[in-house]
Amino acid sequence: MHLKNILLTLLFLFFVGCGEDTITISSTVLGTEIDLDTTSNPDNLDTTASSNDSNPKTVTLSGLITYDAVPFVAGGQNGLDYNNIEQKPIRGASIEIVNASNQVLASTTTDENGAYSVSVIGTEVKVRVLAKLYKAPKSGEASWDFEVRDNTNGNSLYAMEGSLASLGTGTTQTRNLNAPSGWSGSSYSSERVAGPFSILDVVYASMQKVKAAENDAVFAHLDIFWSEDNLPASGNPNLGQIITSHYDGESVYILGKADIDSDEYDTAVVAHEWGHYYEGAFSRSDSIGGVHGPSEMLDIRLAFGEGFGTAFGCMMMDTNLYLDSMGTAQATTAVFDDIEIGGDVTNPGWFNEASIYNILYDIYDANDDQGDQLSLGFTPIHQVLTDRQKNTAAFTSIFSFITALKAEFPGNDALIDAITSNESIAPITDIYGTGRVNRATQNANPLYANLSAGGSVDIVTNYSAISTSSSYTVSSSFSSRQNELGTYNFVKFEIPTDGSYTINIAPVGGGASGDPDFYIYTGSSSDAIASSSSFGTSDSVTATLRAGTYRMAVIVYNQTSNSTFRITLN
């Protein structure tokens, strides 16, 4: 019997040596129970919960989410400053806590400081941050849905994540995540994880300003496309050939090609493009787009749209400097503009985007200077844009905006006139810019020709020769010519009663040349309700029109001489 107990004990000790720290074993040997307790761990085995621990627990997971923000060199004249990268919070972004099977165990949103806190039941998890701002629609409350996506990789949503790691032994755990810039001293050498989050933060900041003006604003969904491969070539956006940073009426595209032109850290540029989305979503833009610059005489619709974009971008970013970097190491400031300084514009006027952004910024800012004694802030501008400007009977321009501003906030006429005077614009008294003509040279027409039902109006075209050079003929449909002042002629007319009407345009005299097209609009839509764009020297459309005010844009292609065209309304 004694020998049996010894053998059992030896057998027991053998199993203890195989790894259990504490073990209770019951053994019945000839009716004797043996309870053994040992805390020894002679082989120093890891006895914490292993990755195969099947007992999930509740942990409060929290931390800070940040991204590498690259500022401009002090003064703004020498491109980006990679020596002073600052970690900034990723605000309002969607957070997911996922397990090894990619299942979402919990989700939350970072706050205005980039902080998050969420309760998780799990064992091993990772924190994933989406380049997404989202709040579900709810009656009476603001809502939004903005996403930064890669147009060169299946339009996929950008995200970053930490490691799959244990939730530890406590009831709380901190995980801080930062999106690195990818910069390593003289160039990008690793993934530019921060790029999408820099863009996202511009959208967050801009959205806050709009919400401050309208606290239950409903923001329509917007995708902002960015890629390290986005470059200034035309062609296939899937290959990064996006022409330039732009808004195409549905989405925003942002350049990202390093050492050529990338805009993810040019925050005023990103805010400018988001401003075009804002204008389309909350107000109305009749802009025809195309290449433009601050010293040109532009179509009034484009001048206002681009002037507004630049002013809006600076308002949203709380800066008076519009900066755009490019070139090797992004060390060149290709565009440097202090939009607080007015009166220094080449060709100032109601057709110049620089004059318009100077005016809008002076109306907005708190700094009184150079004839600017007005400091309205953004809310009044938002009010005008979302109501009177949106519904103006004229094409959207500085005329419609200023007229609306004066009507919405009476008593400020003299102050507003002083600001516009600084840009060589005489006091604006109506939405049509009455008294102005649409060209500085010959064959100028009134900015809006008046057409009456049963009557007619003549417009005179201004022939511009198309250059040819050796074997390459320049296209006859340059948008740079289409979007300059005077290429389109505007007409306004009233329809007295509902009915069927015919609008016709035809040349006057035997020597007239060109192919005229026209587009008719009304109300708060920037889509034409009727148009005629067939080939030939005349065009006509018959449409059912309701009583009201209409606006028309007329363009004449393929001219070979100055010509007069007559428009009739019957």
Added chain:
Amino acid sequence: MRILTTTLAVALLTPMYLFANTAKILEPTKKVYQVLEGSSMQGIEQKRGLAVDIEYKSEHVGVNQLSQVNIVLSTHLTKGILNVDITSMNNTLEGIKPNNYKFVLLERAEENAFPINLEVKSEKEGIHYINLKVSLEGDETRVLSVPVNVGKVDKVLQKKALTSSSDGDAMTVSQAVEEIK
């Protein structure tokens, strides 16, 4: 004897002469797969910059074959000198010599259209780019790129694998720098 010598010389030299003038040295035939055409002139709301438009044609050719690239820059700015520096992105194209084009802007805006014709080639297949940095003193700068396709060209870029989100959306996920406490 002289006649015999002359006859012999003619008899020997004539075939050689005929051979030299009829033999064709075979040169590789350039194959143009396609002529790419593009322009910046689209009605999109673009970011501001120097107001210069571009139109181009570039031949999609084989490896080491010359591609004719025709570019026209146009503007309705009417004062100053347009400076254009042309380079090959990542130096993958041969045929672009050190340059600095200068175009004097004329008062008649419609005459400010400037052609630039290039011949380039590459020993690598794929999409290559010619970059044009266009500037005007006292005004802004714009960078424009012209694609030149060589040999086999992928229709999509080679990018990282995607992850599927909980609602089936495709995500491109990158690694964060993380601190766990």
